[in-house]
Amino acid sequence: MVIQTKVCIIGAGVSGLRAAHRLLTHPNTPFGASDVIILEAQDRIGGRIKTDTNLSKLGLTYDLGAAWFHDALTNSVLHSSIEDGSFDVRKDGYFNDKDISYYAREIVGKIDALGMKLERVVEDIEKFIEIHFLASLEVPDVSLSEIVSMYMQKYDHFLTDEQKNLCGRMTRFLELWYGISAQQISGKYAVMDHQGRNLYNKKGYAFVIEKLARQIESDILTNEQVKLITRDITGKPYRHMISTVSGTEIGADYLVVTVPQSILALEPDHDYGITWNPPLPSNIHNALKKIHFGALGKVIFEFDEIWWPASEDGFEVLADAENSPKSAEIEGLEIQPFTHPIYIVNYATIKPSAASLVILTQSPVTDYLEKNPTLTWRYMKPMLEKIATSAIHDPINTIVTDWTQNPFARGSYSALHVGDDPSDLIIQLSGEYENCGMGSGSTIRFAGEHTIADGAGCVHGAYNSGERAAEWILKDLSER
């Protein structure tokens, strides 16, 4: 039996929930709770927001997915949460943007980045990249690694030996933004423009999900993995039919597809892929080939006490230089420490006196550790020893994320490899351009972090994209 509804939303992450929320709470909405159905493939809602309160042995809460309000000056989720009283910046937030401390294998103690003006050179490299690619649209894309080498060659006479040794390695902090390696990162799109500071969400991002879910009275069906979308049906009382692996069939006039880009990009015959009938238009299909998916992961270690500089917000342990002498390999590890940088969030500045470190990792390290979580300490220990101010302790607890192993996530969020072009996919999926995406007249919309330019890859981007889909549906309906 086909369950009939007006709007079907695939995915109960922040974009899908916000779409439903906006549809139901808009002052002029014609929709009631039964007009909207949300399908969620997993046994939980939230998508790549996942706040954990069980795994800690120190009674701490961790966001295993999104954790910061980025672009704090313009972040709609932050601003609306402040407004409705659900988030108190002073109590629930922490701007952990103190200048971070840098460490390298060959240097004892903290690197004197200030004295050596290393960050001024890193800024200079970023400006060089901007100027290089702004020169013309024809400038070919190269990797972050390559464009940094170009800077180092061209401006060798501007640099001290220390700057030459360390600054290129420092630019690899971008790996911990994108979740991919500097050899993969598109140089053209490497440099970000932030709309304000990064506010760590101490409260846990689940509050946003819970708040939205609380205000949505529609059905949210979990464990409903969509397998087939039959679209633009004629002669039925509904326009699209959505069929799930468990056999549920939903007929709906409007469809909002918020599955991750990683799912959208799967072939229809893949176990977790979606069959479209008729198939997805080739413009969407092609655009999906010009963008990749990153693998930002997290490793959390809890300790009996703090053995690192307690008041620093963060630490970056640099990867070795390409030409640096290799130390003896650590047995049993396919990826050796110091081949990729790590970014360490000092949880002790987020939750006072918490003896906990949250370490960000990138592909391929994330994939490797998420597949082999028991190797995590062996991999991390030599790098963490660099930040120790007293003897390093073994952890009393280790938490490793599983985004790459989760078949419904398959990684973290969209990421641009060399030669990729984000605008294509966004043009196709945003629904803001005539004759793009599903074509004009279609009542299928897309939402999610991969469908929007402002806040791409972020919670607020996803949230805004859900709102955009809802607004479009309301407008379309009112015009019919």
Place this chain on the structure above:
Amino acid sequence: MVIQTKVCIIGAGVSGLRAAHRLLTHPNTPFGASDVIILEAQDRIGGRIKTDTNLSKLGLTYDLGAAWFHDALTNSVLHSSIEDGSFDVRKDGYFNDKDISYYAREIVGKIDALGMKLERVVEDIEKFIEIHFLASLEVPDVSLSEIVSMYMQKYDHFLTDEQKNLCGRMTRFLELWYGISAQQISGKYAVMDHQGRNLYNKKGYAFVIEKLARQIESDILTNEQVKLITRDITGKPYRHMISTVSGTEIGADYLVVTVPQSILALEPDHDYGITWNPPLPSNIHNALKKIHFGALGKVIFEFDEIWWPASEDGFEVLADAENSPKSAEIEGLEIQPFTHPIYIVNYATIKPSAASLVILTQSPVTDYLEKNPTLTWRYMKPMLEKIATSAIHDPINTIVTDWTQNPFARGSYSALHVGDDPSDLIIQLSGEYENCGMGSGSTIRFAGEHTIADGAGCVHGAYNSGERAAEWILKDLSER
């Protein structure tokens, strides 16, 4: 008797000299040395480049005017000087861009800007300003002071008490870029985008002037203040006639006017104004009313020994907060210390072990001290006491610039007050837009720091504008 020539250039600053240099050294130039005459009102060439080697009691060289290569990634003067071997970055330059130390009257010792994340908030304010004015072209301009207050009100909940007290005061460092006060600075144009780092020119900028002058065999007539420009004459063998106070008359086909904006803006009957016959077109006249002229000045103190932190590149002593309790006034001073911030360049990091401080000042302080140089130590001492690590010494030598008192300079360089619009003047004077400036068909060009967008106010901007004028003349001639 009218001296006839092909090109007359008014002003022997860097833009005028580069114009002549380009005209004479272009591979396809039809001009010989006698085809170009340069008129200079002062008894020296260089304009607002002035390298002094006589005033120091420590045998030091000081640039009283321009001192840095700004935008080091794209600076044409720097790059061409490296290429021709006249400037060796490692030997002759110094990137004095170590994070500066901040001091305030009410705080003992250096402010812990890092620990309080003050610079992150200052960056946030800059981003806020950018977002605020980018919202639409209709957003009304307000002063830097006002837009900072708007940020402080709107984002109060983002800020700690220390940040609220100090960060707005820190943004006043921009006064030492523009040479005007935060109440005057146009908020809309306050935030700068730099094309790279700032390289201090240890060699002294005179080398650029001398290099250009050496390669120009044309007459450079000093002490020739232009009083009258009779333009677009018919029936004579020359198109324009330039008459000076001393009675010299030059007839020329092409005219390049590089006098400072401050001179261009004077009424014709002013002692130092220029009469145009026919008058300057009203579009130029009007554009000159929508831009101001700053007064960046320098005070240099030499001491018997270093009594401040020797290895810091620079110090900013903040002005008091508007509502801070006032200390007893210092007698005999019309402007009290701590009402305006000062930026102190530690000359000891530029010339090792030099016991010398170079202090930048803004209007109205510059005007006041340049008029009353004997008051300088009385004014500066209370602020300099803040940076003392041992007892402060009295100077053994004081040098104060005289840009505001020099009738041929009248200040430093163009500056944008609230409501100003730089594009108007640049559109009128750049010669790059049809039917603007002197109109199409005119053979009068303008050059100087005030006539160009990239590098506005800088040596390389002036240099490029001179080159632009020369290129245009060569092209125009070849097309006739």
